[in-house]
Amino acid sequence: MIQPFLANWVTIVRLAVVQAAIASVTVIPISTIPRLMVEELSLLALLPAGLIGAHYAVQATRVRFGHGSDRSPRRTPWILAGLALLSLSGVGCAFATRLMVTDPVAGYIAALLAYSGVGIGVGAAGTTLFALVSTTVAPERRAPAATTIFLTMILGLVITSKLAGSAMIPFSYQTLIAASSTVSLAAFVLGTLAMLGVERPRHEEAPPAPSRFREALTDVWRDPRVRGFTVFVFLSMFAYNMQELVMEPFSAAVFGLEPGASTRLSGDHHAGVFAGLILMAVVGRLARGRPAALVGATVTGCLASAVALAGLAAAALTAPDWPLRPTILVYGLANGLFAGGAIAAMFSLAGDGEGGREGTRVGMWGTAQALGFGLGMVAGAGLLDATRALAADSYAFASVFLVEGALFTIASLVAMRVLQIFPKDMTFSALRG
DSSP: OOOHHHHHHHHHHHHHHHHHHHHHHHHHHIIIIHHHHHHHHHOOOOOHHHHHHHHHHHHGGGHHHHHHHHHHHHHHEEEEHHHHHEEEEHHHHHHHHHHHHHHHHHHHHHHHHHHHHHHHHHHHHHHHHHHHHHHHOOOHHHHHHHHHOOOOOOOOHHHHHHHHHHTTSSEEEEEHHHHHHHHHHHHHHHHHHHHTTTTTOTTTTOOOOOOOOHHHHHHTSSSHHHHHHHHHHHHEEEEEETTTHHHOOOHHHHOOHHHHHHHHHHHHHHHHHHHHHHHHHHHHHHHHHOHHHHHHHHHHHHHHHHHHHHHHHHHHHHTTTSOHHHHHHHHHHHHHHHHHHHHHHHHHHHHHSTTOOOHHHHHHHHHHHHHHHHHHHHHHHHHHHHHHHOHHHHHHHHHHHHHHHHHHHHHHHHHHHHHTTOOOGGSSHHOOO
16 A cells, blocks of 8 residues: 555656646746846836736647647657757846847747747646646545645745845846746756656546547536636636736835845745645645535635735735734635635546546646736736825725635625535535535
8 A cells, every 4th residue: 555655746746846847947037037138238127027918828828738638649749749849948038138128029929939839848848737737636635635736846946046046146147047948947857757657657448538628618618617727717716816027016116125124025925825835735634535525625715815905905004014924824824725725626527527628628727827826917017006096095005905805705705605615515524424
């Protein structure tokens, strides 16, 4: 019994390493280069926002990649091809930024192509990887697997940020290109090594997926659980990412925090996320991989996020008297429970459905996630700008947090109604059932 248990966990860790490799390549394009475009190149902030928007928009191809991997004998080539495109495109983003110094128009066009390549690479590799997880990991280990993958991804992001940041001191465009090339090469090599021999042969008795993409999409969409979870993913991710461009300005404008204090506040949020992920792993173990219990825990995380956001709205109106750091910590805890539960529920719903269509289902949910993320980020920033033009900062930030909390609540109701997840399924007696 011990040997199969260890073998399963070795597989989970290896798949988590692949996800960390995928995420690490995005650090410089998503975090570093937008800052360079605004500060060093003095370009409008709208321009890097457009590049990140393109990166999310092209991920609508996720469902295509998922279906393609369903029709293939193995998913590994799709993962490695996506990782290769992602790695090359990551380097292309750095070269395009260097080109902007001498020719902004040509550089931006090159960056648009490179960022699109990043999005397509993430979609191809990430979607197929999650489909592989849903068919490889045993149901009772899907929640711990989701936590392991999420934590490993965050660890990879932290390590990449630290090492790449150190390599670019002092900064030059040559060090930018060198750091990006090193990160991309390391990610591709590490991901390739982690994938070697990890995929099991397909079961011959599994029914083949429809050969036509439209037929497969229609087939999957007929499942009310798939439809409900797609709507839930879009709404919850839209709400989740609304604060992406809002939280830092909030701590500065309303509470008067300096950059160092804002960074510490961000650390409190991440600490809460870690705690929430660990809590989700425990709940998932009790749930024994049952989709109803996993979605129930996810809904609980959503509702807790809505309550915490109401607290942040109150903080905006009562600053500086409100206990901001504990509220941020609770918000992070709820986010971790929600995010870990959503991934675990996705693995379960994808793996427990009709065989041969796991990639199509994951691709549909990945597309909803990407669109929700991109639109949520833009909506949060746009709502903040609009409300600040009409009211004081405290009311403007409170409005954004309340809208975000309302969307989390609506997403929870969608999950409970459409997926038929009711309060009795959220109890620990049901988890033990």
